[in-house]
Structure formats: structure tokens, C-alpha cells
Amino acid sequence: TVEEALNAGLSVHEIFVRLIDTMDHCFYFNRIVISIKKKETNIMAPRFVREGKRPDGFGSAMGFKIEPASDIFNSAIDQKADIIVKDLKKECFRYQVPSWYMEKTARSFPVKGLGIFPVFVDGKIVSMVYVDWDKKAPEPDANTLAYIQKFKELMIRAFTLHAR
Helix, strand or coil: CHHHHHHCCCCHHHHHHHHHHHHHHHCCCCEEEEEEEECCCCEEEEEEEECCCCCCCHHHHHCEECCCCCCHHHHHHHCCCCEEECCCCCHHHCCCCCHHHHHHHHHHCCCCEEEEEEEEECCEEEEEEEEEECCCCCCCCHHHHHHHHHHHHHHHHHHHHHHC
16 A cells, blocks of 8 residues: 555655556546646646546646646645536636646547645645546545545655655
């Protein structure tokens, strides 16, 4: 398990590979991306990607500049809050979702909803988990969200342990 990997002193890379593998095997998400903030460029860069049954290079397009809340991804960071969009087709989200995201997802397959889960250590953004699902999949329930919170806690522990 990921918990055992932390206790065994595995690298951050090995821990995050286990995290994304677990999310990929245990949940119904189409795509999962764990991004890590690059300090020198202030960019949230995709590092661990699972693209489901139709790999299309989506994960590599998930990098973005961290800046004042101009879109839904930066809003999650600014607000230090998880954001879940259950239906991307609703009008209220059209202006909050960046064009680079819509162009990439529209080309590959229709995404019904998405989740953005920023990870902070000592109040500073260090990572972000992104998931999406299509109309065939159920929306994340309280149980799924609780597991994602647990994964975020494990990520924080991994960053903290390896910062020493």
C-alpha cells in the first residue's frame, strides 16, 4: 500500500506512482493527472498520468502557469479548495474553464465532469490532482472524495518526509 511505501522510505516518485496506480485501479475516472509545481517557473507540470482506455497525450497538455485566479484551476489554488464540476456543459462553467483545456478534451472525448484537488504543504501549493469522468460514470460520492482526501494527506506526508 501507499502507507507502507511511506513507512519503507521509498522515494516520492515511487510513492506517487503507487498513488496514481491505486486511483486508476480503484476508481471510475477516465483520466488522472498528478502535477507538481516547478518552483523556478511557477508552472504546475504534469508528472504522473493515467489516460484510461484512449491515451491521447492529454496529460502532457495539463501544464499551466500559476497566476491570479483567471480560471478554474488557478481558482482552486487561490481558494485553497477542491473544485468539483459535475456537468461541464452548464453555462456557468463556460467562462471559468480555460480554452486550452476545452480544446484538448473536446478533441479526445466528451468529459462530463472533473475534479481539481490542490495539495498544500505549509500553506504553499506543491501539487495538484486532476480527475475526470464521462457520462457513463457516476459522479464522485462522499466515499470517493474521502479517499482522495486521504491520498492528499499521503502526498503531504511524502513531501514532508522527503524535505528533511
